[in-house]
Amino acid sequence: MIDHRPIVKGIFLSALLIVVLSFGSKLAAQDGAKLFQDNCATCHKVDKDLTGPALKGIEDRVKDKKLLHDWIRNNSKVIASGNKYFVELYNKWNKTPMNVFPQLTDPEIDAILKYVRDYKAPVAKAPGETGGPDGKMGPNDDAILYGVLTLILAVVAFIMLQVNSNLRKLAADKEGTPSGEPIPFYRNKTYITMITLFLFVVAGFFFAKGAISLGRQKAYQPEQPIFYSHKVHAGTNQINCLYCHGSAWEGKHATIPSVNVCMNCHLTINEYTGDPIHREDGTEVNGTEEIKKIYKAAGYDPVKKQYTGKTEPIQWIKIHSLPDHVYFNHSQHVRAGKVQCQTCHGEITAMHEVYQASELSMGWCVNCHRETKVDFNNDKGEGNKFYSIYEKYHNEIKAGTRDSVTVADIGGLECQKCHY
Template sequence: MSELRTIAQRIALSVILLSFLSFANEAAAQDGKALFKANCAACHNIAKDATGPALKDVESRWPSKQLLVTWIKNWNKAVATGDAYAVKIKEWNPGVAMSVFENLSDKDVDAILAYIKTETDALNAAPTTVPGGPGGKTEESDNSLLYGVLTLILAVVSLIMLQVNANLRKLADDKDGVPAAEPIPFYRNKSYITLMTIVLFVIAGYFLSQWAIGMGRQKGYQPDQPIFYSHKVHAGTNQINCLYCHGGAYEGKHANIPSVNVCMNCHNNIKEYGGEKLYKEDGTEVNGTEELKKLFAAAGWDPAQNKYVGQGKPIEWVKIHNLPDHVYFNHSQHTKAGKVQCQTCHGEINKMDEVYQFSELSMGWCVNCHRESKVDFNDEKGGGNKFYSIYEKYHKEIKEKKRDSVTVSDIGGLECQKCHY
């Protein structure tokens, strides 16, 4: 009977160990996902090309994992090795340089690559897209619920095995003539109750914190607009500069929504849509000419008479990108002074028929960008932003080869009052 007791104990311990390993694996996956979202998602998508190339099967494309890790941390060092693939990737999107992530440890990079591999395997096994015709967004798989259910099952099995072990111990003691008390049912056992209470508090705390962190975040938000406006047609096919409609994005705090008159500068001559077919996210085909009629009605324009015949009214566009009231954000500070491309925050807007929020726009996302983004620092040759000439310490360190660049965080980009009123 003692052998049975030993076997039962080993089984129970094994199940408990597997349960903990399940939690550990989930935590590692979550860490990799969090690191990917914070550092990579602004420019990369796993399934499709974005500002940077798609990351599906990325490890298999590089000559070695070590070179890939070097590229992720500092692409300059990878290019300096002379590797042909590193040079090719450098030229993948001319004019857009990858950020440097030397703050990431090898463990962090491994976690990110593990997450990418997990997502790659999921895509290879069963790729899923949200219905939407051309331009449908890829839906990322999330195994958190599966991990949670498996962990719960393992926990229940562990409790059952512990109870079986207690009963076997009592049988063994009875056979040996050793007096023993009746086993306490697990639902009355104080140790079990305490353990379950702690586990429930931990689980509840985790989900509560995740819910609290996600409050106010609208990544992926894609409202229906009063008029179907395709950025793909305007900024993509017709190459209209973003600043033509959103002039404030370069010179002012706000990007501004263009007035109806801005639209009519072109559409008093363009009265019908003759481009490629348009689709909504759900796959519904859009009649471009009918959408133009909505614009003419708002402008009070009669295309038949080719003149304004009524009182115009503003179009009630639905705002997509929102920041909390206590957050200060200045577009010109980023686009003009910082030379940040629109796509960095808004994604490949020139490929979107219906615009959606591409980035998290969370505090962590912004802070990480400030840590990694280099400022246009004033140099000895007279280039760069002359404002930065006041940072004598950094100029001295650059001359002494102690640093090769200055990031936003170096010049106060992480100070609370920089972004908060």
């Protein structure tokens, strides 16, 4: 009987190598984009200001490559050195320090800079259009393509094995060498074992992925009873987030503003005259009709300019939800921590219909605590006075062995800080 094991092993390893190299080249090509999303996208966009300045053209503004790398890794040291450009940038952005990224290597920083340099603004897709923003296949499409190619390669490998087995038998019969009949594919234990292992690994991967994602709703974007555009209010008209969500400054919850808050402005603004607004499906929104829904909810007659007393509560749909066992305090982050709303909620000023921009997972929060600096009190009396109790860190800063303190340093990774 012919021993298929060396042949199967060789073909299996070859197919595995092809798949690894294919995915490796795909990941290498996307390193810059992925690194940007993981490290920079919270505060920066390439082509417009966000929490931090737009990054397009940064290499033209900072010619010294080493200086730029030093700034990205530890901006405090660069500011302390007195570099004119970065000191002015620091002052322009209200002396808000950038996160430090000492873990980034030179090739990784170069990959991010290349992504920024080559960045092209995405083109809006027509309703129903699929694929990436440029009309080409997106990352998910690529994954499907590679999966199909891998499956095709596996099928071809098994067919070649069967052909090889039959050819060996024909050659043996011609030479008069006794040989057994080739084992059918569906009875070959080697094939059955490989297929079983493959299906087990694939099923395990999707099961684990599904279990990890259970309860998360990133990109969740429900249709609200009234089309409220944050882009129009917070973006175009620059209404401060805290005007509507004042509780975020004072308490645990940001809360949804009452209709009375809406009426503060819409008592006089009774029609929409701005740029056209479109829903995600491309249909145009009649802004004036949406304002009338507010009047109906408030029980207000815009013709007689008086309240009727017949109110109807607005059934807003909650978007951002955390498990009951998780403690999160908005004021602790917004007021004490000086965290910008966009850090967690994405570029809210560019959203018509709000969606959940961040996954809000435990890992996502932990990474933020590891990277975010606290407003540490210094010798000049600046910063949060609460942190004056951390004498050890003050001494380390004076000695020059530490230049900043993160949330993780002051207990931000302790379980009881976030869990009841």
